[in-house]
Amino acid sequence: MIQVLDDLVARYPALECCREQILQAAEIMVESYSADGKLLIAGNGGSAADAEHIVGEMMKTFRIQKTLPEGYAQALIACDREMGNVLRTHLQGALPAIALVGHVSLNTAYMNDCEPLLCYAQQVSGYGREGDVFMGISTSGNSRNILYAAVAARARGMKVIGLTGSLDNRLEKYSDVCIKAPATETYKIQEYHLPIYHCICQMVEKHFFG
Helix, strand or coil: CHHHHHHHHHHCHHHHHHHHHHHHHHHHHHHHHHCCCCEEEEECCHHHHHHHHHHHHHCCCCCCCCCCCCCHHHHHHHHCHHHHHHHHHHCCCCCCEEECCCCHHHHHHHHHHCCHHHHHHHHHHHHCCCCCEEEEECCCCCCHHHHHHHHHHHHCCCEEEEEECCCCCCHHHHCCEEEECCCCCHHHHHHHHHHHHHHHHHHHHHHHHC
């Protein structure tokens, strides 16, 4: 994993200040996945798109081929030889991750019927289990719907990873590790967030499939 992190810092020297936090975040995710945990992710605006992007990297092959779990290919064929062979050939391994931003019917129903700022917290409460991880992406670190979700996650016994900008922020208080991109303008923070989470995804993938 260290080689992946070294490569990130070589390409983005400004991220040297985040090195230790990035490594800690990857280690938290490895620990969770090793115990059959999952990753829940939320953000707003461009950070919502980042949440979906991370899920795409975790739920299929990113850089290293994610193989199916041992015995699963045989189980597929045992269920149906023809379809099982197709599934065995084309399915990839996955590291379970859910973006809380994409459930339009659930989120809009909850926002309409209940409290709009708690739509992510509702999903954390429903999906989350002890040992899971919540990643909150907020360039300010003060987005209230992300803060509520982080509190709900901690109460569930989950670990919390914050991904923010460089300024002091409230998400730090609820995070086991907060990665503070070295910028203060939203678009510049987001430009750093992508290589940061790509690095984390690579490190975790390399641990399990490298």
